[in-house]
Amino acid sequence: MNRSLVIAPQWIGDAVMTEPLMRRLQARGERLTVGALPWVAPVYRAMPQVAEVIEFPFAHGGLQWAGRRAMAKALRGRFDAAYVCPNSLKSALIPWWAGIPRCVGYSGESRWGLINQRLPNPPEGERPPMVAFYSALSGETGLAADRPQLQLAPGAAAAALAAQGLAAQGFYVLAPGAEFGPAKRWPAAHFAELARQLALPVLLLGSGKDAAVCAEIASTVNAHQLGHCVDLAGKTSLDEAIALIASAKAMVSNDSGLMHVAAAFGVPQVAVFGSSSPLHTPPLSDRATVLWLKNDPSYQPPLDCAPCFARDCPLGHTRCLNDIAPARVLSAL
Template sequence: MATNSLVIAPQWIGDAVMTEPLMRRLQARGERLTVGALPWVAPVYRAMPQVAEVIDFPFQHGGLQWQARRAMAAQLKARFDAAYVLPNSLKSALIPFLARIPRRVGYLGEARLGLLTQRLKNPPRDERPPMVAFYSALSGESGLEQDRPQLQMDAQVVAQALADLGLQRGGYVVFAPGAEYGPAKRWPAAHFAALAQQLDVPVVLLGSGKERALCEEIAAPVNAARPGWALNFAGKTTLEQALSAIAATKSIVSNDSGLMHVAAAFGVPQVAVFGSSSPLHTPPLNDRAQVLWLKNDPAYQPPLDCAPCFQRTCPLGHTRCLVDVTPQRVLAALA
């Protein structure tokens, strides 16, 4: 008889993608997986064939939301044999505890010692393994360094999304110019615009509603020179439509962001521009990915001794790590 397991998902798209190898491991050993996820992350789990059911949690960013969590736990009571709590927060461990799920697995963190029955030691942030291995370790299995996330969209879902957006498979390049963490991870908008004008197919700009102005900063000069060449869909698509557009793209150019990891999991050709963060920790796990990071370029002078700083904004005020990655260099990497 299969073990019924509940997985409490992380709240960021990139992190959600990097949990897929854990889903694969759990499902392969006979666990039936139900994932509880926030609405803006849930579509990622619907692109994982190993997941039998996805429950949209009705919670918001921040706050304990005690009554809502108690109500959700009551709905889930007596359904599950095990739970895997992927975030490190106290509130993320409450539902499995309140639902009285017998086996509750997670990392130690934020005063939740009594909420978990199987606790892994949380390594210091500067010693933490790559995120895929960090999440996969919750399976209790070895060989984690071989894991690579894989996503798979239903063909009919992709076809409908492309029709709704007016796109043709392989007939465009996706730009994902945002980075939730901050501007020190964003390749300049002017560089994106210059690159778009040199491509042989139109560009599709994807992002959240908060990134619409940034995307319009790219689209406006492109469309002034080549009308209709840049389609700004930031804030206008569902996540499912955005995933479909990425799955069917000719290639994608992005910063170190959640959509970068989505593209890697679909295996599409991609160029990922890194600045303040490090591809040694969160690379796109895709054999078709080209990573551009001036920190490890011996020909770049003077060396970037300040990188990676992991800051939201450049402490030195120049963001040289991104500004000096030229559109021509990205174009060459796309070839």
């Protein structure tokens, strides 16, 4: 059996998009170890094809040469092949320093000497959907039909639900955050209005960066229905958040990493898109409904500015999100 190291992307959504690659590699007899940053490692623990997850103790930015050299030394002699998902120079350093004989990845960022089996990197505007982009590292064809699928470890759901005093399918999840910026976030007031109309308890999930918006939503909702909305932003591990999403009756989110987690579990969901495009990064699930005013012919005047892919609305109105009413999301849900 070939022993393979996969260097994971650094974003939750991208990590989910690599699951079909793991499935392809494992199906042809490769034993998979994934090297991942701590905030995406839990995604790989929800992939049964992955035999081992190694958490890389690195931070965003910087090459962190000493730490990568030490990690590479610890991994030397363990692997026959490496698959490098990110395009950065630093992501290819560990396989190279570890002396892994076959290293597969895309050409990019001056790493000609580090990747010995290179795929041409398509221009940004011509890149295929992310699942196909990552699955191409397998060297196989027929990638368009691949959809990510996650699976909880035994007991994970029970532990997460017990900690919140909830039963499976007995609550909704709202994920109001989006790492990229305000132009991807449906307004907090809209989330609060939606939460007030849901018949079951509501959990707000997100990272510590989402604490302010989640606190605002919870405060508004609980002022009318005490205890109806539970703010868990920054208060759960990603393992726990994944288990709660997988156990929810349904989920509403922006275009975010947690959106892709819900899709990979087949959870009914409504995904609200604003400045980004569901043509490139949709939730890949038959149980997902996407709301995007850009492709709504009944919305006037048309959103000629979308998708702008900006962090903040360049025109100052953020119509693409403000004009998606809570009643419309409730109806879709």
